[in-house]
Every structure is written in C-alpha cells, then in structure tokens.
Amino acid sequence: MTATTEATGARRTAPSRPRTAWSPREKSNLTKGLLFISPWIVGTLAFVVFPIIYSVAISLTKYSGMQSPQWLGLGNYTRMFKDPVMWTSIYNTLFYSGWAVPIGLIVALLLALAMNRNVREVAFYRTALYIPSLAPIFALSFIFIVLVNPGTGIANQIISLFGGEQRDFLGEPTTAKLVIVAMAQLGAGNAALIFLAGLNNIPQTLYEAARIDGASAFQSFTRITLPLLTPAILFNLITGISGGLQVFTQAYIMTRGGPNNGTLFYMLYLYRNAFSYANLGYASALAILLFLAGVVLALLVYQVSRRFVNYEISA
Amino acid sequence: MGSRISRTRRLGLTTLVILLMAMAAGACTSQRPDNQLLVWTSLGGEIELKAQNRIIAAFEKDNPGVKVQLVPKSGQFTGDATALIAAVRGKTPPNVYIIDRFTTAQQASVGLFENLQPRVDADGENLTDKYLPFAAGEASYNGDLYALPFDTDARGLLYNKTVLRDAGVDPAVLDPSNGPPTIDELLEIGKKIDQKDKRGNYTRMGIIPWDGQAFHATWALINHAEWFDDKTCEVTFTSPGWEKSMNDFATWSKELGYRRVQTFLATYRPPNQPPQQSPFYTGKIGMAIDGNWSLQSIRDYAPKLDYGVTYLPVPKEGDPPMSWAGGFALTMPKGAPNQELTWKFMKFMAGEQGQRLYIEGQSKLPTWKSLLDDQELTKNQGIFPSMLKDTLSRPALPVGAQVSDAMDAAQSGVLLGEITPDEALQQVQNRVGPQMKQFCPFTLSEPKG
Numbered sequence: 224m225t226a227t228t229e230a231t232g233a234r235r236t237a238p239s240r241p242r243t244a245w246s247p248r249e250k251s252n253l254t255k256g257l258l259f260i261s262p263w264i265v266g267t268l269a270f271v272v273f274p275i276i277y278s279v280a281i282s283l284t285k286y287s288g289m290q291s292p293q294w295l296g297l298g299n300y301t302r303m304f305k306d307p308v309m310w311t312s313i314y315n316t317l318f319y320s321g322w323a324v325p326i327g328l329i330v331a332l333l334l335a336l337a338m339n340r341n342v343r344e345v346a347f348y349r350t351a352l353y354i355p356s357l358a359p360i361f362a363l364s365f366i367f368i369v370l371v372n373p374g375t376g377i378a379n380q381i382i383s384l385f386g387g388e389q390r391d392f393l394g395e396p397t398t399a400k401l402v403i404v405a406m407a408q409l410g411a412g413n414a415a416l417i418f419l420a421g422l423n424n425i426p427q428t429l430y431e432a433a434r435i436d437g438a439s440a441f442q443s444f445t446r447i448t449l450p451l452l453t454p455a456i457l458f459n460l461i462t463g464i465s466g467g468l469q470v471f472t473q474a475y476i477m478t479r480g481g482p483n484n485g486t487l488f489y490m491l492y493l494y495r496n497a498f499s500y501a502n503l504g505y506a507s508a509l510a511i512l513l514f515l516a517g518v519v520l521a522l523l524v525y526q527v528s529r530r531f532v533n534y535e536i537s538a
Numbered sequence: 539m540g541s542r543i544s545r546t547r548r549l550g551l552t553t554l555v556i557l558l559m560a561m562a563a564g565a566c567t568s569q570r571p572d573n574q575l576l577v578w579t580s581l582g583g584e585i586e587l588k589a590q591n592r593i594i595a596a597f598e599k600d601n602p603g604v605k606v607q608l609v610p611k612s613g614q615f616t617g618d619a620t621a622l623i624a625a626v627r628g629k630t631p632p633n634v635y636i637i638d639r640f641t642t643a644q645q646a647s648v649g650l651f652e653n654l655q656p657r658v659d660a661d662g663e664n665l666t667d668k669y670l671p672f673a674a675g676e677a678s679y680n681g682d683l684y685a686l687p688f689d690t691d692a693r694g695l696l697y698n699k700t701v702l703r704d705a706g707v708d709p710a711v712l713d714p715s716n717g718p719p720t721i722d723e724l725l726e727i728g729k730k731i732d733q734k735d736k737r738g739n740y741t742r743m744g745i746i747p748w749d750g751q752a753f754h755a756t757w758a759l760i761n762h763a764e765w766f767d768d769k770t771c772e773v774t775f776t777s778p779g780w781e782k783s784m785n786d787f788a789t790w791s792k793e794l795g796y797r798r799v800q801t802f803l804a805t806y807r808p809p810n811q812p813p814q815q816s817p818f819y820t821g822k823i824g825m826a827i828d829g830n831w832s833l834q835s836i837r838d839y840a841p842k843l844d845y846g847v848t849y850l851p852v853p854k855e856g857d858p859p860m861s862w863a864g865g866f867a868l869t870m871p872k873g874a875p876n877q878e879l880t881w882k883f884m885k886f887m888a889g890e891q892g893q894r895l896y897i898e899g900q901s902k903l904p905t906w907k908s909l910l911d912d913q914e915l916t917k918n919q920g921i922f923p924s925m926l927k928d929t930l931s932r933p934a935l936p937v938g939a940q941v942s943d944a945m946d947a948a949q950s951g952v953l954l955g956e957i958t959p960d961e962a963l964q965q966v967q968n969r970v971g972p973q974m975k976q977f978c979p980f981t982l983s984e985p986k987g
Binding site for chain 2: 255258262287288290306307308365368372373388393394480482483484487498500501
C-alpha cells in the first residue's frame with residue numbers, strides 16, 4: 224500500500240517543463256503520429272461524428288429517407304413528449320435496465336469470485352462460466368423461447384413440480400420483460416472478466432494483514448475486495464447502463480415488442496419509426512434523446528462514483 | 539537525413555495506397571449488366587420460390603440472353619423496408635421488389651417506388667382493369683398504380699369433422715350450403731368441443747377467436763368497421779364496427795380465460811413445430827379461421843384429415859357470406875436500373891402467363907380476372923375461389939404499418955384485460971390519427987383505369 228501511494232505521489236510531483244515552441248523534431252513526430260492514427264481519425268469522423276451531426280440535422284425535419292426533408296424545427300421533439308408509445312418504451316427500457324444492470328453486476332461479481340478460486344481446475348471453471356457470453360444474443364433468444372415454453376420448457380417443468388400453474392411467460396408484458404432480464408445474465412461473463420482482472424490486482428498482502436488482524440472472510444470481502452473493485456464496478460455499471468438503454472435484439476426476435484407493447488424497448492420503437500414507418504426525422508429525434516439521456520446518466524454515475532470509487536490503492 | 543526523407547515518403551505512400559484502396563472499394567458498386575435483372579421477393583417459402591423460378595425460366599426462354607436473379611428478402615415487422623431503403627438510398631436498388639400488397643401505399647407514400655401509372659397509360663392496354671378491383675385498389679396510392687398485383691388469397695372457417703363428431707356436433711351444420719354461421723353459433727359449437735384437465739388446463743379447444751387469421755382486421759371487416767373517412771381525411775378507429783370487434787375480444791378473453799388459452803397454444807403449438815403436429819391436424823383445435831393457403835399444407839402434411847371449409851362467421855343470421863383477401867404485388871423500386879426490361883418482366887410475371895405458372899400446383903389464387911374463370915387452375919381450392927367475387931380487403935392507407943402495430947397492441951391489451959376496449963381504440967386513434975393527417979389531402983379512391 225505504501226509503495227503504491229508513493230509511486231502515485233511520485234507521478235504527481237514530476238517536474239513539468241514550461242511549454243516552448245515545437246521543435247522541428249517534435250513537429251515531425253506529431254505529423255507521423257497523426258498519420259499513423261489517421262485511419263482511426265478518418266473512421267471516427269466519417270462513421271461517428273458525421274452521423275451524429277447528420278442525425279441532429281434530420282431530427283429537425285420530416286424526412287422519409289427518400290423525398291427531400293421538410294423543416295419542422297423542434298416539431299419532432301415536441302411530438303415526442305406527447306407520444307404515449309414513446310413513454311411506454313421508456314418505461315420498458317428503464318424497467319429492463321433497473322433490473323438487468325444491478326442483477327448483472329451481482330451475477331458477474333459472483334462469477335468472478337468463482338473464477339478466482341485457488342483450485343487446480345480453475346481454468347476449466349473459467350472457460351465454462353465464460354462460454355455462455357460467447358453465444359450471440361439472437362441464438363440465446365431462440366434458446367430462451369424453448370426454455371420458457373409453457374408445455375415443454377424447463378422453467379414451467381420446475382414450477383409444475385411445486386404445483387404451480389403453467390404460464391406463458393412471453394405472453395404477458397411483465398413476465399416477458401423479466402425473461403429478457405434473466406436472459407441478460409448469460410452475458411455476465413464479459414463483466415466477470417473485468418472483475419476478475421480487478422480481483423487479481425488486489426495485493427495478497429492486504430488479505431494476509433487482515434487475516435493476522437483477525438478479520439473474517441466476509442469482513443475481508445466488504446472491507447478490502449469491494450472497495451478495491453470499485454473502479455471495475457464503475458466501468459461495468461456504465462457499460463451495463465449503456466447496454467441496457469440499447470436493448471433491442473431479444474425483443475426483436477422473441478416478442479416483436481409485444482404483448483401490448485410490453486417489450487417495446489426504446490431502440491425497437493426507434494427502429495420501427497425509422498424502417499417500418501419511414502419516419503427518419505422522428506427516429507433521429509428519438510436517437511438524439513437517447514444519446515443525451517446516456518450522457519446525462521453517465522455524468523450522474525461519474526458524479527456519484529466520486530463518493531464510492533477508490534482509485535488510490537488499485538494497482 | 540536522406541533516410542528520414544525516404545521514411546516520410548514511405549509513410550506518405552502507404553497512406554496514399556490505403557486511401558486509394560478505400561476509394562476503390564467505395565467505388566466498387568456492382569453495376570448490373572443491361573441483360574440482368576435482380577428481383578427481391580418477400581415470398582420466401584420453398585414452394586413459392588420454386589414457383590417464382592418457374593416464371594423466371596419461362597421469361598428467360600422468351601427473352602434469350604436475359605438473366606433474372608431471385609433473392610428472398612423479408613422483414614420482421616409489417617412494412618419493414620430496411621433493406622430496400624438502404625438499397626434505394628445507396629442507388630443500388632433491385633429491379634423488382636415483391637412485397638405484401640397491403641404495404642404498397644405506405645411505401646409509395648414515402649417515395650420508395652416508381653409510379654407505374656405513366657407506363658400503364660402509355661401501354662394503353664387497360665392493364666388495371668385486368669386485375670380484380672380490390673387487388674388493383676390495394677396496389678394503388680392516391681389513384682395511381684404503384685404495383686402490379688400478383689397472387690391473392692381468401693379467408694374462411696376450417697373445421698375438423700372428426701373433432702366435431704367426437705363432441706357430439708353434426709359437421710353438416712357448418713356445410714357451406716347452409717350459408718355462413720353466425721359468430722354466436724360458432725362460439726357455441728366451440729364450447730362443446732373444449733376440454734380441460736383436472737388442473738383446469740385446456741387439452742382441446744373448439745375455436746380460439748384471436749388465433750391465426752382471427753385477428754383484429756378480420757373481425758373488423760366482419761363487423762363492417764370503417765378505417766377512414768374520405769370527407770374529413772381522418773382515420774375512424776372509434777367507429778361502431780371497431781367497438782364491436784374490441785368488445786368481443788374482451789368478452790371472449792373473460793369467457794375462455796386468456797392466459798389459459800395462451801398456455802394451451804404455446805404448449806400445443808411451440809415454436810418451430812413440425813407442420814405435421816399442427817393442433818388443427820392432430821385434433822387439438824376443432825375450428826380455425828384460416829386461408830386458402832392452408833389447403834396445400836393439409837394435402838402435404840395431413841392428407842387423411844377429415845375436414846370442411848365454410849365462410850367466415852357473420853354478425854347476424856341471414857347476413858351474406860363475406861371474406862377478405864390479401865396477397866403480394868410487384869413493385870419497381872425508385873431509381874431501378876434498366877426500367878424498360880424491368881417493366882416487361884413485371885408485366886410478364888404479374889400477367890396472365892406468370893400468374894398461371896405461379897398458381898399451378900399451389901394453394902394460391904390469381905388476381906388476373908380471367909384466370910379465376912379457369913376452374914382447372916383452382917380446382918383444389920374448394921369454395922375459396924368463389925369468395926373472391928365479393929371479397930373485401932384492408933383499405934390501402936399510407937399508415938398501414940402503424941395501424942397494424944397499434945391494433946396489435948390494442949388487441950393484446952384488451953385480451954390481457956389491461957385496458958378497456960374504448961381506451962384501446964382511442965389510443966389507436968390518437969397514435970395513428972396525427973400520422974395520417976400528414977398525408978392529407980388523401981382519398982381511398984378507385985385506381986385509374
């Protein structure tokens with residue numbers, strides 16, 4: 224701990240040379256550097272920056288993608304707030320994120336702890352626990368349709384063992400959403416790998432010191448593991464929220480947004496507006512709102528994270 | 539110094555090569571030769587693809603040197619035109635896109651298709667009159683033909699005679715010679731067929747009045763619902779016919795127990811079920827509202843099934859028989875290359891010869907009027923061909939996909955008991971009404987001759 228703090232301190236107090244004019248060598252290096260990263264710069268400008276600006280522009284118009292756009296000003300944005308289906312899709316998306324993200328963090332943490340056991344066959348466990356994350360979402364969607372089938376699916380078989388009534392989980396709005404939340408946990412392997420890396424970065428000496436001081440395993444977990452994993456938790460939280468807001472494929476394949484718009488997630492509604500109804504202007508306005516919501520949530524999480532994320536000790 | 543210049547040069551050259559390669563790749567848009575046509579089709583079933591290839595083979599034989607490539611393309615949602623929008627915007631559209639005819643007005647309204655009316659007028663062959671009027675109507679937008687009607691279909695009531703007899707019902711009561719059954723009669727027979735196990739789960743059902751083709755559009759047409767008012771240019775989804783349809787859904791859902799019925803359906807008709815195990819064939823469902831296309835499946839997968847076909851149920855005793863039809867149509871996407879040859883191909887495929895080749899050996903019905911009189915061609919389709927004379931179709935609104943999606947949600951909301959029929963219809967009206975207003979002035983007028 225001391226060593227790490229000192230190292231950090233050393234970095235902070237490194238003498239800073241006053242900025243002078245660029246030397247020819249520095250200029251040359253800059254040019255070369257820029258040239259080397261130019262494919263990335265061109266790619267970002269063409270495929271990220273330009274589409275965002277273009278999207279903002281057409282969100283202010285009525286545009287089918289074919290005819291010339293008609294200027295609407297903020298018409299699409301005002302329409303959005305009066306659109307009950309959009310509010311339904313926001314509710315569905317928040318419901319999904321609100322359940323899937325925290326559960327996903329817990330599941331990923333448990334997986335990471337399991338992957339981190341000091342046993343000989345740990346490599347096998349790591350592979351076995353990570354494999355579900357490799358399966359594409361569309362393939363998992365088809366598997367889940369079978370798993371939750373009222374007649375033959377394993378979920379209903381287990382319920383009927385306890386005398387429960389057979390249910391068509393995908394036939395009701397709330398249970399259909401919960402099925403999609405459950406399905407998201409099969410992708411927890413990716414987040415678990417981040418946690419695993421975080422766990423491996425925690426110096427063993429801390430645990431040894433805690434053991435000597437008489438700390439229980441639970442105390443070690445809550446006082447050492449969790450605080451030192453907070454950077455990884457923050458990262459997984461932000462990527463989880465971002466993924467949660469963009470949930471699409473599962474509903475597209477399993478329920479097509481039904482029943483009664485119960486799984487009509489925001490991205491699915493956006494997609495329908497763009498490609499089924501050819502309302503590209505409105506769909507762009509929806510995309511801009513999603514972008515802003517994502518930015519605001521990320522900022523919020525960063526603000527809150529200052530209170531709980533501990534960067535000091537993690538290596 | 540010399541080596542530095544050479545390195546800079548190398549770097550510059552590498553960048554140049556990368557840029558050139560990128561530009562070359564970008565410029566590599568495949569330009570189809572003049573003698574080749576690309577056809578996208580939403581009719582992607584194995585039998586349907588074979589039948590379309592028969593037409594293509596005949597066209598290629600009549601036009602030596604011409605090659606037509608058929609590519610199946612279909613979207614997940616009503617009116618999903620993702621691939622076509624991308625292709626048209628990228629200036630690489632196919633020559634022909636065969637679409638669900640019901641979506642023609644929607645796609646035409648946003649400029650995805652070429653207007654075919656000038657070509658029809660220039661040919662001076664009264665092409666529009668050669669198609670069944672409802673099909674030409676569906677293929678039109680604001681009176682102009684934007685698609686050539688291809689096949690069509692008709693809906694009726696299929697009943698499993700063995701199941702009816704087992705439930706103590708004489709199948710003769712549903713014989714089409716007695717005219718159409720009423721909705722109440724149908725549900726009464728259904729109740730006699732229903733069976734449940736000890737836990738109350740259905741093991742056999744008479745009829746599921748929201749399954750398959752028994753969805754909102756069918757019931758709305760049966761109840762003479764109005765979609766649109768030409769005078770006010772407004773959609774009319776709170777009109778009496780729609781109210782009756784949604785109220786019926788609410789009643790049936792309570793009487794039959796919606797959740798139990800859905801569990802029954804998911805049990806006996808799981809996803810990717812082999813067609814031989816369809817619950818109608820295995821006697822788990824006694825009666826179903828379905829279309830003429832199902833006769834082909836019965837011949838293929840349940841040839842020994844003892845079944846009958848009658849008209850769709852009607853609201854009152856003595857009401858005349860009715861049916862409604864859908865089908866597909868050939869469109870020319872905006873900016874399609876080689877339009878003269880494309881038009882020639884479209885007229886061939888959607889014309890008498892093409893439709894005849896398509897219908898032969900399939901459970902399909904033609905939209906080419908004169909082919910309907912050829913009884914040899916439609917001999918395997920029972921009373922369905924006779925229904926086409928007075929058939930109805932869904933009005934061709936430019937907001938067809940929105941109507942379909944909004945009504946799907948309304949229907950499931952009412953069936954689940956989450957919303958009242960009036961609220962559901964008001965939601966559809968509120969959702970689609972403002973969308974439709976954008977297309978006004980608009981009329982559901984007959985297509986030009």
